[in-house]
Amino acid sequence: MKTVSVYIPTRNRPEFLERALASLVKQQHKAFQVLVCDDGSSAENKPRVLSVINRYRQRFSDLVFFNEPESRGACHARNRMIEAAEGTYITGLDDDDEFMPERLRVFLDSRQLDRYAYLSAGKIVDDGTSSFESIETRGEITLDKLLHSNIAGNQVFTRTEYLKAVGGFDERFVSWQDYDLWVRLTREFGAGYKIEKCTYRWHVGHELGRISNPAKVSAGYHQFLDKHAGLLSRRHRQALAVQDRVQSELPLSLGFALANMNLKTCYPLTKHLARSQFPGFFLLLRNVMRPVGGSKA
Numbered sequence: 001m002k003t004v005s006v007y008i009p010t011r012n013r014p015e016f017l018e019r020a021l022a023s024l025v026k027q028q029h030k031a032f033q034v035l036v037c038d039d040g041s042s043a044e045n046k047p048r049v050l051s052v053i054n055r056y057r058q059r060f061s062d063l064v065f066f067n068e069p070e071s072r073g074a075c076h077a078r079n080r081m082i083e084a085a086e087g088t089y090i091t092g093l094d095d096d097d098e099f100m101p102e103r104l105r106v107f108l109d110s111r112q113l114d115r116y117a118y119l120s121a122g123k124i125v126d127d128g129t130s131s132f133e134s135i136e137t138r139g140e141i142t143l144d145k146l147l148h149s150n151i152a153g154n155q156v157f158t159r160t161e162y163l164k165a166v167g168g169f170d171e172r173f174v175s176w177q178d179y180d181l182w183v184r185l186t187r188e189f190g191a192g193y194k195i196e197k198c199t200y201r202w203h204v205g206h207e208l209g210r211i212s213n214p215a216k217v218s219a220g221y222h223q224f225l226d227k228h229a230g231l232l233s234r235r236h237r238q239a240l241a242v243q244d245r246v247q248s249e250l251p252l253s254l255g256f257a258l259a260n261m262n263l264k265t266c267y268p269l270t271k272h273l274a275r276s277q278f279p280g281f282f283l284l285l286r287n288v289m290r291p292v293g294g295s296k297a
Helices: 016-026 046-059 072-086 104-111 142-146 158-163 177-189 214-228 233-246 253-258 266-277 281-291
Strands: 004-010 032-039 063-068 089-092 119-128 131-134 139-141 157-159 192-203
Touching: 004 072, 004 104, 004 119, 016 032, 016 046, 016 214, 032 046, 046 063, 063 072, 063 266, 072 158, 089 104, 089 158, 104 192, 119 139, 119 177, 119 253, 131 192, 131 281, 139 142, 142 233, 157 158, 158 177, 177 192, 177 214, 233 253
Parallel strands: 004 032, 004 089, 032 063, 119 192
Antiparallel strands: 089 157, 119 131, 119 157, 139 192
16 A cells, blocks of 8 residues: 555646646655546647656556546545545645645654644745745644634645545535535544645646636635534634635725624734735735745745
């Protein structure tokens, strides 16, 4: 059995998939299984995806490829790979992102691995022209902390049996799917832990300038509220309302800010207001204060 399984859903992005796989080739820890699921790429892109897979088959000791003829959604693709995973541990990689070379080794060598249900780490945010390290929280991730905000991030490192036991990703969700899964994982198996290292390169440059889909983001937010209603306090709901507004990139009104202001929401409310009202200054300050290799935030 491989130590780790890494799953990558992909669709119509062969050039990004190749970059993601190249980052896995560079991993310092070598004993891992790679699973890729093409979620119904177009007739134009399907051969290109297959070409990438064929080029990388010889680079890994165990590469499993699933070829969906039609798109059934990224969550379905992830669940198919989770069910097939053979590693003791499992983690995901989005096809447009990269693992830093030390990522798997850092998780496996962590003293927290056997103490917590899952581990996560910080990320390097790369917009194509500059990059900065981002760790918005460190240490233990309790259920209470997690219900205020998705502090675990978009990927965690956990036991494969745990993800299978909680049923993987909820395919009914239109957004917030990862957040929902981490809540269920924490509720079932206990707290997680965020390592103070940035081992995931999150590429956002190709998304800049796109029009976000606030309706989709908000729909996922309401699905999350409905599903976990019994767990949520008033402060949780305030924090989640702010998270929804920030992710939807919607403007903040004074009334909204006052209605949802508490110790947990003060920072994200102020940050979002600064970003929306003074974008140039915000970007300058961010790049000065949080360069890669400098201080973390």
